[in-house]
Amino acid sequence: MTTTAKYIFVTGGGVTSSLGKGIIAASLAKLLQAQGYRVTIQKLDPYINVDPGTLNPYEHGECYVTEDGAETDLDLGHYERFLNVPTSQANNVTTGRIYQSVIQKERRGEFLGKTVQVVPHITDEIKERIQMLGKSGDYDIVITEIGGTVGDIESLPYIEAVRQLRWDLGENNGIVIHLTLVPFLSAAGELKTKPTQHSVKTLMESGVQADILVCRTEHQLPMELRRKLALFCNVKQEAVIQSIDASTIYDVPNLMLEEGLDKVVLKKLNLESIVPDISNWNKFVHRHKNPKYEITIGLIGKYVELQDSYKSILEAFIHAGAENEVKVNIESVHSEYINEDNAKLKLGHLDGVLVAPGFGERGIEGKIDAVRYVRENNVPFFGICLGMQMAVIEFARNVLNLKDADSTEMSPDTKNPVISLMEEQKSVTDMGGTMRLGAWDCDLKIGSAIRDIYKSESISERHRHRYEFNSDYKEQIEAAGMKATGLNPNTGLVEIVEIPTHPWFIGVQYHPEYKSTVANPHPLFVAFVKAGLNFSKKRKSAKMAQNE
Numbered sequence: 362m363t364t365t366a367k368y369i370f371v372t373g374g375g376v377t378s379s380l381g382k383g384i385i386a387a388s389l390a391k392l393l394q395a396q397g398y399r400v401t402i403q404k405l406d407p408y409i410n411v412d413p414g415t416l417n418p419y420e421h422g423e424c425y426v427t428e429d430g431a432e433t434d435l436d437l438g439h440y441e442r443f444l445n446v447p448t449s450q451a452n453n454v455t456t457g458r459i460y461q462s463v464i465q466k467e468r469r470g471e472f473l474g475k476t477v478q479v480v481p482h483i484t485d486e487i488k489e490r491i492q493m494l495g496k497s498g499d500y501d502i503v504i505t506e507i508g509g510t511v512g513d514i515e516s517l518p519y520i521e522a523v524r525q526l527r528w529d530l531g532e533n534n535g536i537v538i539h540l541t542l543v544p545f546l547s548a549a550g551e552l553k554t555k556p557t558q559h560s561v562k563t564l565m566e567s568g569v570q571a572d573i574l575v576c577r578t579e580h581q582l583p584m585e586l587r588r589k590l591a592l593f594c595n596v597k598q599e600a601v602i603q604s605i606d607a608s609t610i611y612d613v614p615n616l617m618l619e620e621g622l623d624k625v626v627l628k629k630l631n632l633e634s635i636v637p638d639i640s641n642w643n644k645f646v647h648r649h650k651n652p653k654y655e656i657t658i659g660l661i662g663k664y665v666e667l668q669d670s671y672k673s674i675l676e677a678f679i680h681a682g683a684e685n686e687v688k689v690n691i692e693s694v695h696s697e698y699i700n701e702d703n704a705k706l707k708l709g710h711l712d713g714v715l716v717a718p719g720f721g722e723r724g725i726e727g728k729i730d731a732v733r734y735v736r737e738n739n740v741p742f743f744g745i746c747l748g749m750q751m752a753v754i755e756f757a758r759n760v761l762n763l764k765d766a767d768s769t770e771m772s773p774d775t776k777n778p779v780i781s782l783m784e785e786q787k788s789v790t791d792m793g794g795t796m797r798l799g800a801w802d803c804d805l806k807i808g809s810a811i812r813d814i815y816k817s818e819s820i821s822e823r824h825r826h827r828y829e830f831n832s833d834y835k836e837q838i839e840a841a842g843m844k845a846t847g848l849n850p851n852t853g854l855v856e857i858v859e860i861p862t863h864p865w866f867i868g869v870q871y872h873p874e875y876k877s878t879v880a881n882p883h884p885l886f887v888a889f890v891k892a893g894l895n896f897s898k899k900r901k902s903a904k905m906a907q908n909e
Contacts, residue, residue, distance in 0.1 A: 368492075368535040374510060374511045383404070385613070388622075393627070395638050395639050396627075403491070404505075413455075422670060438673045443879065463477060511560060517567065545578070572596065573596065576602065578603060615643070618639070652688035656690065657710070659694050659711040662717035662724075677877035678691060685891055689890055699727035699728075699731050715748065716731060752866075754766050754767060798825055801849055803850075838858075846859050867889075
């Protein structure tokens with residue numbers, strides 16, 4: 362173990378394709394962790410938003426939430442899923458947060474009347490944020506992924522901060538990995554190195570020399586091409602690492618191990634290298650790639666055109682699928698196009714339905730119609746956050762016959778607000794960071810399905826929402842058959858609902874997908890996939906009996 366943390370900076374040039382810096386950073390971290398090093402990864406995002414909390418998912422994919430309630434970039438989800446180590450506020454830094462902090466210091470007079478400039482004030486703030494995790498004493502190695510592309514105006518202060526930090530840290534304490542694209546021109550039938558050469562040149566113009574090149578490619582990089590890249594980019598040939606297209610992101614640690622990325626990194630950091638033990642990881646990969654069964658789950662949402670909008674949910678299904686030896690096919694269904702008349706056509710063939718989180722009124726009625734169909738036809742149902750709220754509204758409308766039951770988010774004047782704002786939220790007008798965020802405790806009811814799934818009497822899960830189950834309706838809803846089986850011990854707020862008479866009907870106010878990792882698949886997703894498999898088997902048996 363090291364006495365002071367070492368730093369790895371991951372930059373990108375040109376197009377880094379669908380397998381980018383985040384996966385490479387997470388894969389490298391996995392290999393280093395498997396050799397006994399305490400590793401964390403942070404993401405520096407060059408946009409001016411303070412955090413991704415107010416960004417439309419179509420803009421930037423899902424907003425990932427940490428234990429301490431930080432709204433962060435979705436890459437932090439990859440870091441946690443690979444490393445099985447929680448991230449925090451310190452693991453995601455945006456330009457907006459950097460400038461906000463510097464301006465607040467200026468307003469407080471901390472710069473003693475000096476002219477505040479990008480260098481040194483902004484770069485000093487960036488350096489401070491980069492070293493925050495390293496100085497905590499909790500980590501041997503800090504990997505810092507710098508978002509955006511080298512050469513972009515937005516990224517320049519970060520690259521300058523890296524240049525200064527490498528000088529400050531001294532030899533063998535900070536290295537730069539540069540991820541570039543080596544495109545294949547089918548007309549010429551050859552791989553082209555020019556984009557990589559230009560990208561490295563652009564990085565050098567900012568005073569930063571890459572130590573290692575990771576080359577994204579569709580085809581094997583021949584030795585001759587690696588020698589050429591090493592020669593023109595001032596790196597050793599062993600430091601030209603191939604990152605070839607993979608069938609799954611979970612193959613990448615093994616691909617990087619074969620390429621010796623971890624060895625080269627540790628050698629440059631003057632640290633000991635041993636053969637990493639990733640046997641448990643490989644057991645997961647084997648189960649993921651060799652399923653015994655197959656099911657189809659419907660994902661009902663309104664951002665389904667962009668898969669990154671529900672990234673953590675999709676990955677949680679991969680973890681739960683591997684645990685059950687099941688291939689989970691996800692069929693995305695846009696909630697705007699579901700109604701009472703076509704619900705059977707769109708959902709009738711599915712083995713389970715998950716109604717996804719979201720904000721705003723678009724596509725709400727479709728989600729409610731989807732819940733009604735699965736509730737009445739005994740199809741396994743899983744509602745997350747807004748999905749749970751839609752289940753409560755649907756139940757109130759169609760079982761309690763409160764036809765105008767709604768959420769005050771969509772219908773502020775509804776006479777039956779079964780979902781409404783917490784009292785302390787009613788005066789809030791800002792959008793960013795004002796929700797119930799991060800880890801909250803929940804007590805599970807004795808005899809409930811949820812307690813059986815978690816095998817625990819209390820849990821802690823991450824939240825990201827502003828509206829809540831209205832407890833004024835709790836008694837009425839429970840009397841009709843929907844039970845509140847999870848309550849926050851401090852506020853009494855309802856966190857979980859289920860219908861005991863239904864084969865599998867659970868809605869949760871929190872986001873369980875944020876805590877699912879390769880090493881610890883989330884128990885709710887594992888149970889839901891199992892319920893989907895049982896439903897699939899029963900349906901097949903019924904069909905066979907019918908044919909006989």
